[in-house]
Amino acid sequence: MPGIFIVATALEGSLGRSGLELVGGARTLARPLDLEVSAAVLGHGAHLADAVDELHAHGVGKVYRCDHPALTAGQSEAVLAAVDPLVGRERPDIVLVSADTVGREVAPRLAYRHRAALATEVTALDVDGTVILARRQVYAGRAIATLAITSRPAVIAVKPRALDVPERAPVRGTVEEVSANIPSELRLQVREIHSERAEVSLDDAAVVVGGGRGIGGPEGFKLLAELARVLGGAVGASRPPADEGWVPITWQIGQTGKSIRPNLYLAVGISGAAQHVAGVSGARTIVAINKDPEAPIFSLAHFGLVGDYRQIVPALIARLKDAAGT
Numbered sequence: 480m481p482g483i484f485i486v487a488t489a490l491e492g493s494l495g496r497s498g499l500e501l502v503g504g505a506r507t508l509a510r511p512l513d514l515e516v517s518a519a520v521l522g523h524g525a526h527l528a529d530a531v532d533e534l535h536a537h538g539v540g541k542v543y544r545c546d547h548p549a550l551t552a553g554q555s556e557a558v559l560a561a562v563d564p565l566v567g568r569e570r571p572d573i574v575l576v577s578a579d580t581v582g583r584e585v586a587p588r589l590a591y592r593h594r595a596a597l598a599t600e601v602t603a604l605d606v607d608g609t610v611i612l613a614r615r616q617v618y619a620g621r622a623i624a625t626l627a628i629t630s631r632p633a634v635i636a637v638k639p640r641a642l643d644v645p646e647r648a649p650v651r652g653t654v655e656e657v658s659a660n661i662p663s664e665l666r667l668q669v670r671e672i673h674s675e676r677a678e679v680s681l682d683d684a685a686v687v688v689g690g691g692r693g694i695g696g697p698e699g700f701k702l703l704a705e706l707a708r709v710l711g712g713a714v715g716a717s718r719p720p721a722d723e724g725w726v727p728i729t730w731q732i733g734q735t736g737k738s739i740r741p742n743l744y745l746a747v748g749i750s751g752a753a754q755h756v757a758g759v760s761g762a763r764t765i766v767a768i769n770k771d772p773e774a775p776i777f778s779l780a781h782f783g784l785v786g787d788y789r790q791i792v793p794a795l796i797a798r799l800k801d802a803a804g805t
């Protein structure tokens with residue numbers, strides 16, 4: 480039955496926040512367009528049952544479950560091979576994909592194969608009559624473009640952390656097991672994944688301490704990690720520290736990095752380039768620490784501390800520890 484079809488991957492063991500964000504996006508579109516929402520959940524192992532339950536708990540009635548050993552982290556070719564025939568069979572009006580590492584590779588290929596309209600890196604969804612309005616950042620986050628999607632089918636890739644996780648709305652759903660015809664020799668094979676797991680995940684942290692080129696090297700990030708620990712938060716970075724290898728690439732925040740939505744973002748030694756700011760515009764409060772009073776980050780920050788971070792951050796840590804009595 481035509482409708483909204485969510486590609487919900489559980490390649491790393493769970494549906495994750497971005498899968499539920501897609502459900503939020505689907506629910507925004509479903510009522511005004513009078514469309515039903517279904518989802519394909521793709522992955523391998525027992526945890527897939529939990530992912531199906533999560534989808535039902537958030538209002539997705541029909542779930543197609545595809546369990547295959549090749550459906551693991553990073554395997555975009557396997558995801559495409561699994562989901563492509565389903566889209567061909569079900570012929571949905573709208574396909575929603577998360578614009579994560581895998582989704583960025585899957586969405587344009589799906590659109591090409593099904594002659595669908597394509598909107599990528601979408602940060603907000605709305606409906607005007609029968610037209611879907613998809614917003615995305617352009618000019619390195621300096622402006623927001625609204626794409627009016629008038630044709631069907633349409634593939635929409637939504638940037639992780641851009642949409643809210645919807646309230647639970649349990650339904651008694653159905654599950655259809657679907658088999659995947661995944662070639663045994665994939666052209667692209669992910670053999671190993673190296674990831675640095677911080678105590679608090681950057682994706683979900685309420686407090687993020689971001690370090691920039693001004694931190695000067697990996698040693699300085701140890702100080703930021705201490706500040707993040709005291710605040711119960713996570714450390715992130717602008718692009719130069721990731722490029723220099725001072726921090727893992729997964730810590731990069733911005734246009735080509737992660738979008739974050741913490742309550743508090745501390746930008747330390749970061750000038751405030753548009754490409755960085757594009758990833759932190761969802762932060763509720765921004766505090767900048769920079770030795771240059773003219774740094775552009777101060778025009779965005781709610782609070783600013785002008786000075787050398789090597790003096791300010793240790794003083795801040797000491798005050799916070801004092802206040803906490805530790």
Ligand SMILES: Cc1cc2nc3c(=O)[nH]c(=O)nc-3n(C[C@H](O)[C@H](O)[C@H](O)COP(=O)(O)OP(=O)(O)OC[C@H]3O[C@@H](n4cnc5c(N)ncnc54)[C@H](O)[C@@H]3O)c2cc1C
Binds near residue numbers: 691749
């Ligand atoms: C296509 C494209 C995509 C990009 N994507 C991203 C992205 O996703 N994320 C991103 O961050 N960037 C991205 N960039 C790069 C971006 O344009 C900037 O170059 C980058 O954000 C600058 O990083 P920065 O602020 O850490 O460094 P700088 O601009 O060099 O700023 C360093 C700051 O540190 C301050 N400072 C120096 N020493 C100290 C000290 N001791 N104490 C306090 N302050 C100090 C300086 O006053 C300065 O303001 C992208 C660029 C392009 C072209």
